[in-house]
Amino acid sequence: xxxxxxxxxxxxxxxxxxxxxxxxxxxxxxxxxxxxxxxxxxxxxxxxxxxxxxxxxxxxxxxxxxxxxxxxxxxxxxxxxxxxxxxxxxxxxxxxxxxxxxxxxxxxxxxxxxxxxxxxxxxxxxxxxxxxxxxxxxxxxxxxxxxxxxxxxxxxxxxxxxxxxxxxxxxxxxxxxxxxxxxxxxxxxxxxxxxxxxxxxxxxxxxxxxxxxxxxxxxxxxxxxxxxxxxxxxxxxxxxxxxxxxxxxxxxxxxxxxxxxxxxxxxxxxxxxxxxxxxxxxxxxxxxxxxxxxxxxxxxxxxxxxxxxxxxxxxxxxxxxxxxxxxxxxxxxxxxxxxxxxxxxxxxxxxxxxxxxxxxxxxxxxxxxxxxxxxxxxxxxxxxxxxxxxxxxxxxxxxxxxxx
Numbered sequence: 411x412x413x414x415x416x417x418x419x420x421x422x423x424x425x426x427x428x429x430x431x432x433x434x435x436x437x438x439x440x441x442x443x444x445x446x447x448x449x450x451x452x453x454x455x456x457x458x459x460x461x462x463x464x465x466x467x468x469x470x471x472x473x474x475x476x477x478x479x480x481x482x483x484x485x486x487x488x489x490x491x492x493x494x495x496x497x498x499x500x501x502x503x504x505x506x507x508x509x510x511x512x513x514x515x516x517x518x519x520x521x522x523x524x525x526x527x528x529x530x531x532x533x534x535x536x537x538x539x540x541x542x543x544x545x546x547x548x549x550x551x552x553x554x555x556x557x558x559x560x561x562x563x564x565x566x567x568x569x570x571x572x573x574x575x576x577x578x579x580x581x582x583x584x585x586x587x588x589x590x591x592x593x594x595x596x597x598x599x600x601x602x603x604x605x606x607x608x609x610x611x612x613x614x615x616x617x618x619x620x621x622x623x624x625x626x627x628x629x630x631x632x633x634x635x636x637x638x639x640x641x642x643x644x645x646x647x648x649x650x651x652x653x654x655x656x657x658x659x660x661x662x663x664x665x666x667x668x669x670x671x672x673x674x675x676x677x678x679x680x681x682x683x684x685x686x687x688x689x690x691x692x693x694x695x696x697x698x699x700x701x702x703x704x705x706x707x708x709x710x711x712x713x714x715x716x717x718x719x720x721x722x723x724x725x726x727x728x729x730x731x732x733x734x735x736x737x738x739x740x741x742x743x744x745x746x747x748x749x750x751x752x753x754x755x756x757x758x759x760x761x762x763x764x765x766x767x768x769x770x771x772x773x774x775x776x777x778x779x780x781x782x783x784x785x786x787x788x789x790x791x792x793x794x795x796x797x798x799x800x801x802x803x804x805x806x807x808x809x810x811x812x813x814x
Contacts, residue, residue: 468494558598610679739759
């Protein structure tokens, strides 16, 4: 009865998105994201620079400050320039690593495709280095997933990673594993959307692939505009609407003129309609522009959003990620008619197969004890993640997981 009522009743997104009354980003950064002129009396302060660093906007701010000859506190200007240079260097390293990845995949006869931050910077920014990119996000055709073991072997990963990928592929799990190329993290995804479930149409993302020419003349496959936009919106949601950079990314893609009917059709076919509508509404509120999609979601989804992703965690930079790291696991419950499948998928995460535990922990003990050790290992990882996410802001050599 509740689900039937939820499918009939709808509630406006504006009730939730307008409750974020004090946005964390500095007002000048919001104006930049909206494409407005910089305030005439803008003065570069440490507060502005720290906000730009927190929200991934440092290279963009530094470029505008330099080109407009804006003055300010010398310590703030030096910090902005230093951070921007470091960010640009990380982005260049990621581009160089991508070139190596392309060559190695060609040798292995594997077709990789990229998405998220690096692809967005290469396609929808005037200069890719203005879009911070610290890693590479890639996936392969569904019928080549079993070749991912060959790929990680080619880059000298530890046997544990190889064995874990093999187990997860055999178990039909949605997964993300990381290897490194010249110090750059390469996140290998089983599916770009990275929900608890595989998409209904396993070929969906691969049907929306197109070639992307890199500055060095190489070619890599990447998602088209419409699916890139969908992935950006779903990951913005998964990351708790944490930073302004990802909102800005979506705005740039919207300016590129996507076919919104295609976006809506894909979302409906995969039960992502509520998630996409809310995310588009959030971005349009933040950027002060009309929404190209309806702003209504089902009552059930609205209640979930208000409870699990309240406005208090929006646009809080890495604090949003740290305080709400595990909330992304519940994103699947917004897949309107797949909630029972999502519940099963979450239970499979809570109780992983013994083979996966054995690969990760190499423990020879009864399953309950092995499961406890698994949970303790995950808790230790989460603690390291939180520490790293909070410490990166004061360390120019650090990087933020949320800006990938």
